[in-house]
Amino acid sequence: MLEIKNISKIYGEGPAKVVALNNVSLRVNEGDFIAIMGPSGSGKSTLLNIIGGLDYPSRGEVILDGERIDNLGENDFVDIRRGEIAYVFQEYHLLSSLTALENVMLPLTFCGAEKGEEQALEILRRVGLAGRAEHKPSQLSGGEQQRVAIARALVNSPSLILADEPTGNMDQKMGREILDLFHQLNKDGRSIIMVTHAPEIAKQAKEIIVLQDGQIVDKISQQGGEQ
Amino acid sequence: MKLYQMVVKDVIRRKKRVLYASLGVVIGVTTIVAVLTIALAAEANIYGQIEKYGANLMVMPAISDIDIGLGGLSLGTLAIGENYISEDKLPEIRRITDGKIREALGIEDEGNIATIAPKLYMNTKVNGTSVIVVGVDPQEEHKLKTWWRVSEGRYLEGPDKALVGATAAELLELNVGDTITLNGREITITGILEETGSNEDYQVFVPIETAQKAFNKEGLVSSIDVRALCSACPTADIASSINENIPGVRAVAVKQIAETEMGMMEKISKFLLALAGITLAVGCFGVVNTMMTSVHERIKDIGIMKAVGASRNQIIKIFLYEAIIIGVAGGFFGYVAGTLLAYIVGPLVFKGVAVTYVPQYFLPSLVLATFIAVIATVYPAFRASKIKVADSFRSL
Numbered sequence: 001m002l003e004i005k006n007i008s009k010i011y012g013e014g015p016a017k018v019v020a021l022n023n024v025s026l027r028v029n030e031g032d033f034i035a036i037m038g039p040s041g042s043g044k045s046t047l048l049n050i051i052g053g054l055d056y057p058s059r060g061e062v063i064l065d066g067e068r069i070d071n072l073g074e075n076d077f078v079d080i081r082r083g084e085i086a087y088v089f090q091e092y093h094l095l096s097s098l099t100a101l102e103n104v105m106l107p108l109t110f111c112g113a114e115k116g117e118e119q120a121l122e123i124l125r126r127v128g129l130a131g132r133a134e135h136k137p138s139q140l141s142g143g144e145q146q147r148v149a150i151a152r153a154l155v156n157s158p159s160l161i162l163a164d165e166p167t168g169n170m171d172q173k174m175g176r177e178i179l180d181l182f183h184q185l186n187k188d189g190r191s192i193i194m195v196t197h198a199p200e201i202a203k204q205a206k207e208i209i210v211l212q213d214g215q216i217v218d219k220i221s222q223q224g225g226e227q
Numbered sequence: 228m229k230l231y232q233m234v235v236k237d238v239i240r241r242k243k244r245v246l247y248a249s250l251g252v253v254i255g256v257t258t259i260v261a262v263l264t265i266a267l268a269a270e271a272n273i274y275g276q277i278e279k280y281g282a283n284l285m286v287m288p289a290i291s292d293i294d295i296g297l298g299g300l301s302l303g304t305l306a307i308g309e310n311y312i313s314e315d316k317l318p319e320i321r322r323i324t325d326g327k328i329r330e331a332l333g334i335e336d337e338g339n340i341a342t343i344a345p346k347l348y349m350n351t352k353v354n355g356t357s358v359i360v361v362g363v364d365p366q367e368e369h370k371l372k373t374w375w376r377v378s379e380g381r382y383l384e385g386p387d388k389a390l391v392g393a394t395a396a397e398l399l400e401l402n403v404g405d406t407i408t409l410n411g412r413e414i415t416i417t418g419i420l421e422e423t424g425s426n427e428d429y430q431v432f433v434p435i436e437t438a439q440k441a442f443n444k445e446g447l448v449s450s451i452d453v454r455a456l457c458s459a460c461p462t463a464d465i466a467s468s469i470n471e472n473i474p475g476v477r478a479v480a481v482k483q484i485a486e487t488e489m490g491m492m493e494k495i496s497k498f499l500l501a502l503a504g505i506t507l508a509v510g511c512f513g514v515v516n517t518m519m520t521s522v523h524e525r526i527k528d529i530g531i532m533k534a535v536g537a538s539r540n541q542i543i544k545i546f547l548y549e550a551i552i553i554g555v556a557g558g559f560f561g562y563v564a565g566t567l568l569a570y571i572v573g574p575l576v577f578k579g580v581a582v583t584y585v586p587q588y589f590l591p592s593l594v595l596a597t598f599i600a601v602i603a604t605v606y607p608a609f610r611a612s613k614i615k616v617a618d619s620f621r622s623l
Binding site: 049054055056074075078081082086087089091093094095097098102105106107108109110111113114115116117152153156 | 229230237240241530531533534535536537538539613615616620
């Protein structure tokens, strides 16, 4: 469903030039659960941002369902963000002035849906936060906030979920809860790409891609992942 | 949930931040409304001060001196015409003057507008000293000579009473309560004027009827001072109209006074306009500044909204709705605060000025505040909406 071909990303110019990604190619099929691993600065987040159109590659192509999306303009990308791809960030990135429920409803609002409360509540229930719907992000724990963020990512039923260190700010127990949630989503048929620097988290994925200095140095397939 | 519902909820919850953002609007509108309200009140006040210049139109008997000559030999001049104007002409003069003023100002007021002060000048002797006795209409004269202050006694208030100029009183050794005879008629002195520095100090003022009876000039006046109450009245127009329509009189616009007044008025108007303009510019700048800061602070929010599916148009709309809320609220509070400020500061700046609130400023306040808030928001929001999502997160 998604293919990236010979992607390079270069920041800056001249002596300040930094090569974040160097000729990276990758294929993501339906139902994949890929963990991208690597030390800090290896280009993991940059790769995820380019896949999701949050950033543009300096060279190379991103192909989603047979169509190039790396050269799309802002407005064309909106449609992809509204259905195909959704993000979960390490810092959750919830709007602090809105309640958990309203944050989950946000993608529906941008799609032009007038209601959507029921739908959002249903998804909050799925992530185990039905009772916290009216809480503001500041009144929720890190794990709860991340689950709100995941609920927000799910509300438009995307086929691909991109997660940048989704458990990075959590203790192990909470991290496990979040990962269990990802496994369930994966079972439901959604593809997941997750960036992490922790091997024990990466082991949960079906495939591990190891990045170093902007290049893929290893691909490890682990059938089914460790449940 | 619709977009505007989300914005309203958001604005209500972020009350403090929104209030801070609207502070620039409030301060801007407050300043503008306060300055303009005070200026409007002061304008009337300043014009009132200008009124004190006195008459700006004089009507005199039409006397013409004709040179009588025989060959190259001059035989002197011959004065033709009357030395006095008949009182009968006063209503006609008033009709013409008030008519012209109404026309100029576009008013339909029925009452008297201009001050028309007839005078009868007589040179006579009081206690053996030559003085000029001036018969005046006490009410009209009082309106005309706003600078007159009575130092002793009272102002003219009945027949056979006299008001004496300061120097005349000193030279003639006159006090309140003394009596003098004018051409055989007994007059009681009821008041002495403060020094004015003009030849009025040497004159004796009596009611015009008293002067007419004393000097057997019933129905006659020497000249008429006309003061149009409005400062921008067309005095030259009035003068020519009187000259055309009333025979036997010559009306002259006192150009110097008229021109000075017009000049001052123009300067005051220009000054107030400049003041309002500067205030407007400064106010707008403040608004633009706070609104831009507020948009900039929310770049991360913009990134989040884009990441979950907001289009650029939606981002701009969100800020537009917010700007409208801020603008309307800011304009409202700015109008109220500006009016209050004018009530407090106005009297401190211009003594005795009566500040009144100006309802006509209300709607423009809202419109201006909203307009500026929208302009100041939409441009930075438009630019902010261009930022790549990844950059918006990095920028923090």
